[in-house]
Amino acid sequence: MPVIDLSLPRVEATLGGAFEASGIGLHTGRVSRLKALPAPEGHGVRFVRATKRGPAEVPALWPNRRSRPLCTALQVGDGPLVRTVEHLLAALSALAIDNARIELDGEEVPILDGSAAPWCDRILAVGRAEQAAPRRYLKVRKRVAYAEKAHRLRIDPAERFELEVAITLSHFGQLKWIGRPTPDAFPRELAPSRSFGRLKWALPAKILGVFLRFGEPVLRGASPENVVALYGAGAIGGLRMPDEPVRHRALDLVGDLALAGHPLLGRVFASRPGHDPNFGLLSALMRDPEATELATVGEDGALRRA
Template sequence: MQTTIRNSVTFTGVGLHSGERARMTISPASANYGIWFRRTDIDRGDSMVPARWDAVSDSRLCTLVSNGPDASVSTIEHVMAALAGCGIHNALVEIDGPEVPILDGSSAPFVAGILAKGLRELDAPVRAFRILETVEVSEGEAVARLEPSDIFEIDFRIEFTDAAIGRQEKRLVMANGTFVHELADSRTFCRQADVAAMRANGLALGGTYDNAVVVEGDKVLSPSGLRHADEAVRHKMLDALGDLALAGLPILGRYTGIRAGHALTNKLLRALFARPSAYEIVECGEAMRDRLPGAGLGRTGMAAVA
């Protein structure tokens, strides 16, 4: 059955790019509601913003959704990954600023908050997009692909000149608690050389060594070091799950990302939905639900993010 969070949970912090403080609350929602953001600081116009692929209006270094001229919310990928990875299908996310708090740069604080409150089943079956035909988009050396599979898998490959990252690849079946145990605590990362350029363009104003892994050559400059030797590719997989969650329903298929980012994953979803023959909507029975992220995940998952 579909789920929502059992009770509301609140997070406070600064936005990675805006540097602005924000208070964000995830609250229960009814069946078939989906995920919506509401800007509580907006008094005029439409404050509701859908967490949906066709509402993405900027995806350079993060994913930003908007409802047009009235309201937008940026850097939503980490909380979207947490919701999807915990198997939350319906929720209202209220926020009093333009950007989701970055917290520690991963999804772990969001996952911990969600699991501490628990999930509630709703009286409606889970539906999913089953991929029927391969869909692929590319830009230069970057590729993003969805292809048929009976389970949801993420296969990601990255390559950076900085030896601290280098070439990394990982493939995971995302059923049950895989996201929580394998990916949720992996933090966003960047090269020291990029920090000045981002800040000159009004980005990364809230970034610190505590909420991002910063590398230079073969050195990890963040004092806490790495949580995983391949933390960078794990975080790219985390981002991909968050961006794919904007499909609006879980996906049954294999996602492959080769040097892909937010923009290319959104371009992939647009290509998918432009080709109706490439997917079908299926109602998930118990066996199929077990192939989706978060199925059966309870408070036992807390150990992975404590």
């Protein structure tokens, strides 16, 4: 896999070409087809879902986030839902793709192998095309925290985007990942980690998802090909890394925080993160006008207020 060597890019970038993917959705169990296309400066990442009334644009921005079981979903008003966007958003964000048009013919982004690695492979294959507009960063100015039951998250000021993520699982104990999800590190350290669940609850949830065809779809497309079933201190079929579960939680966190709309500069501490707590932190950050400021990178590499 080729490596993109970037620090803090000075200008925006889009995809160097188009790529496609198709596959089953983790929750809906339906096959969908996706096409990712380059987009102009200032466009951001937007999903474009095909509907009977024509294409509907759904920008990947935090006000459009909707709470759905075990995934991150987006919706504009009462328009069509786009579900399970987090792995693709994490790959685009980590590989410094600011602008992309994501066309989708169904409700859910294909889960592929349950990780972000297939998305990284496709992005790296088409490359990254720099654009003329200065890249604007969202620089954290003060600590913002979110807590709900056992979930504890906060973000502190920092010159780079850094993560410290911890979870505790029975038989595994505490698992922790600390690092920067850079274009070099993310494809190696986080992207290969897959969605996971305990076998004792994943199987009943899968059965209910398949046979109860009303309400929110949950795990109807789950299989050993796209979900790691934890059993005891291991997993059926094995783990890609001994601490794969916490790496996947960090991957999800990268994707969820990408809904800020600009690359974040801050250090995130997350104990027991999940999609709803991740959004709780992001929402608290974005709703505080004193918590962030926009910044650009000068020719000398220094950050300046935009």
